[in-house]
Amino acid sequence: MRVQIPSRPKRKLGQNFLHDENVIDKIIRFIQPSPSDYFFEIGGGTGALTHPLASRVKKLIVAEIDPDLIPYLSAVPSVTVLKEDVRKVSICELPESKSWRIIGNLPYYISSSILTALLEQRDCIQDMTLMFQEEVAMRIIAPPSDSEYGMLSVLAQYYCTVQRGFRISRNSFSPKPDIESRIIRLVPRPGKRLPYEQYAAFLSDAFSQRRKKLRNNLLRTIEIAADRLDLIFAELQISADARAENLSADQFDALYSRLKP
């Protein structure tokens, strides 16, 4: 299969099409599709990933917002095409399965908000193999105390097991983006039931002033007496001097559960 590139790619829709067949093969091997899998693809484009996946899986649904690209995707045998903004698609309401495998070479201008929407729908997701700008991927996989570690890392690592994939050169895309990309896999962790919105709001407070002590950020943003907060920190063996960036996703889970019973 030779990948097709439209004559006028739309930068405002984050259109950087994969054209390197070796990289496409490598991505498909990383995904490890199987004939019993139900896949949902985000931003199908002209079908660089849609084509090789379609013949290997039980079902493939692809969402694409650009009407000019729909004919490319409709030409792929046995694929269901949704002409929609992926942020409006309810994965849990897709037909036939309650456990979708998600893939996407994401439009970078909305990659974080797509990840948020996916994390909120994690109950209907088996795994997600997603391509991000290198910088965003590094924020998602960063370990505690790393300079890139922040709210996005904690949310992703609390709700999912995160696997660092491989880097993809900007030369593999047309048009060539300004930065490198990285593919990562996220697998929802069972039993992680904290409500997304409230938890994200709490983390936003915790990271509000990164360089300040977490204790002080919390005293400023939530209603709690200092001595009670100090006691909870001591019980959870969190240093009074810790900054938000020093806590692991599981420590944040324990802290939130104590503060918001």
Ligand code: SAM
């Ligand atoms: N999958 C193709 C590939 O790898 O060559 C295209 C990837 S390109 C980086 C991102 C695709 O997402 C584009 O086709 C773009 O039109 C589409 N897209 C952008 N915003 C979207 C949205 N809100 N919902 C669905 N698709 C979107």
